[in-house]
Amino acid sequence: MQRNKKVKYRSDRKRKGKKVALSLAVVGIILAALVAWVGWHDWDVRKSMTKLGEAIGLDDQRAGETKREDEQPEDDLHEAGGLEEGQPPEEDNDVVKDSGGYIEGMELPEEPTYVDGILIANKEYPLPSTYAPGEDPEARKAFDEMAAEATLSNFNLTAFSTYRSFDYQKELYDRYVARDGKEAADRYSARPGYSEHQTGLAFDIGEVNYEQHWASSDFGETEAGKWIAANAHRFGFIMRYPLGKEEVTGYMHESWHFRYVGTEIAKEIFEKNITLEEYVGLK
Ligand SMILES: [Zn+2]
Incomplete structure (x- = not known):
């Protein structure tokens, strides 16, 4: 033991x-x-x-x-520092925004802003009052092709608002302000110089004979609205103001407002489920 x-x-x-x-x-x-x-x-x-x-x-x-x-x-798709014009810095602490989401004291620029060759028009990067390109022919051609394909699914699409001049936007905005007040008007109408429609690349799309859904949130619930949301990128259009991206785009969701960017970029933006601001690296 x-x-x-x-x-x-x-x-x-x-x-x-x-x-x-x-x-x-x-x-x-x-x-x-x-x-x-x-x-x-x-x-x-x-x-x-x-x-x-x-x-x-x-x-x-x-x-x-x-x-x-x-x-x-190193991200060569959205190269940093791609701003071509001296524009206000984004999300700078000194930037004060008013109730409409616009930068206080901002004046319209002399030149439009391009980032990586893409024209930007939003509440932080407005357009010169003299910028008047008219409706973009390439965007129109792409829309016509999309509309032609949509007829195969029995949707008769129309672009009820495309290019708007600075003067026309001013007229619209002033009319809305007179009717509803500035704060309310800012919620649904862009101030002159800030509308993407002035680029000639923005198309408000609806269905012929269904005017009640034009520029209305319920357009996104219609079969035609769903078809466009799912197919527009194949023709070079992106849904410019998607749901849940209000903070990024500065606008409420607009199921009818599409922006032409070309098929390659549209496909990438669609597949990544991002906005134009995010694509070019502004947000
Ligand atoms: Zn629009």
Whole structure:
């Protein structure tokens, strides 16, 4: 009995010694790995920790955010700094917006704003009052093709409002303000210079003989409205003011307002379920 006990005691001690040695070795390896890891990341501890988080899949959200930040300058689709005109900085803390969502004290620019070759017209990037291109022929052609295909599904589409000149938009807006007051008018009508219709690329679409749904939220619930929402991108149009993107676009959802951007861009915007502002990197 006693002998057995002694043997057991001995082997316990031996095992304990082995354990300590093993632990020390593990700690040593971890330390060496950490030093190597930090060294590998240019001796930048913060960067190393972020990369470590990414590597072991921890804190996915933070890792993802860091990744996006890292990737932004390399994103050749939406190159940063693509603004061609000296326009107000987006989301600058100094920017004060009024109840209509417009930047206070802002004046209309001398030139329109293009980002990566795409014309932008919104509440932050208005158009010059002199900008008057008329309805875009390429957009019209694309609309006609879409309308032709829609007839195969028995929808008779029409574009009830396309190009609007600065003067016409002013007339419209002033009339609405006189009727409903400025605050109310701002909710459904763009101020002159801020309407995308002035680009000649915006098409308000409805169904012939169903005027009751024109420029009405229930157009999106009609079969024709659903068909356009699902197919417009194939013809180069995007739903410009989607539901749930009011903060990004500055406008309430408009199921009837489509913007021509060409098939390639429209397809990408449709598939990624994003807005034009997000596509060009303004938001
Ligand atoms: Zn419209």
